[in-house]
Amino acid sequence: MEQIKNSTGSKQNRSETVTIRLDPKLKYLAEIAARKQRRTLSSFIEWAVDQSLKHVTLEEHYNNEVSVADCAIKLWDIDESERFLRLAISFPELLNYDEQEIFKLISDSWLLNATYTSDKYGNKEWDWNVLMEYTFPALREEWEIIKNYKILNREDWITKIRTKIAKGLIYPWSIINLKRQNTPELLAYDDEIPF
Numbered sequence: 001m002e003q004i005k006n007s008t009g010s011k012q013n014r015s016e017t018v019t020i021r022l023d024p025k026l027k028y029l030a031e032i033a034a035r036k037q038r039r040t041l042s043s044f045i046e047w048a049v050d051q052s053l054k055h056v057t058l059e060e061h062y063n064n065e066v067s068v069a070d071c072a073i074k075l076w077d078i079d080e081s082e083r084f085l086r087l088a089i090s091f092p093e094l095l096n097y098d099e100q101e102i103f104k105l106i107s108d109s110w111l112l113n114a115t116y117t118s119d120k121y122g123n124k125e126w127d128w129n130v131l132m133e134y135t136f137p138a139l140r141e142e143w144e145i146i147k148n149y150k151i152l153n154r155e156d157w158i159t160k161i162r163t164k165i166a167k168g169l170i171y172p173w174s175i176i177n178l179k180r181q182n183t184p185e186l187l188a189y190d191d192e193i194p195f
Contacts, residue, residue, distance in 0.1 A: 015046075020045070027041075053067060053069040054067050054068075054069040055067065058070075058071055058091060058094075071090070074086065074090060075090065079136070079140060081136070081139045081140050081146075082139070082140070084102070085106075085131070085135070085139060087099075088106075089115075089116075089124075089131075101149055102146055102147070102149055105146060105149050105152075106146065108154075108158050109157070110165055111135060111138060111139065111161055111165070111170070112135065113165075114130055114175045114176065115131050115135050130175060134170060134171050134172075135170075138170045142157075145157065
């Protein structure tokens with residue numbers, strides 16, 4: 001990761017280096033555009049990418065287009081695990097194969113069961129307060145294990161998380177009891193509950 005410093009040496013910003021290939025004609029024209037804006041080529045490319053995010057539509061709501069730029073706050077977090085889950089619950093169709101496998105693993109563990117309600121059509125309404133307060137911290141704790149899902153003993157990990165949920169170690173009892181009405185599988189873990 002490259003750090004950009006001002007003249008006094010303090011950090012202003014953090015950026016990541018990305019290597020890209022440009023067609024010679026596109027590179028030449030981009031250099032001209034960069035000169036016109038009195039920017040470096042890399043600064044111009046960063047600006048152009050930022051501008052393009054306003055024109056890539058992620059979804060439409062009642063004929064209103066929602067762009068990547070519109071969803072920036074909803075999708076971005078400094079933590080990798082939280083970024084992943086934000087994308088997975090907001091736009092599951094954009095997950096690649098490995099991300100789909102990870103999301104399936106998390107879903108099978110019931111880690112998400114307390115975070116949403118479903119309507120009669122199966123549409124999920126996510127409870128962002130529960131996600132922020134309980135789910136994201138629990139996911140952060142397990143993230144390094146989850147990322148290695150290919151070598152993970154899936155059944156053992158799922159059992160561990162389900163048991164922690166049933167014991168109230170991830171979500172408070174008030175949330176678990178409310179969700180039990182909609183998640184009968186949690187009843188199978190009643191013998192693990194210490195009361």
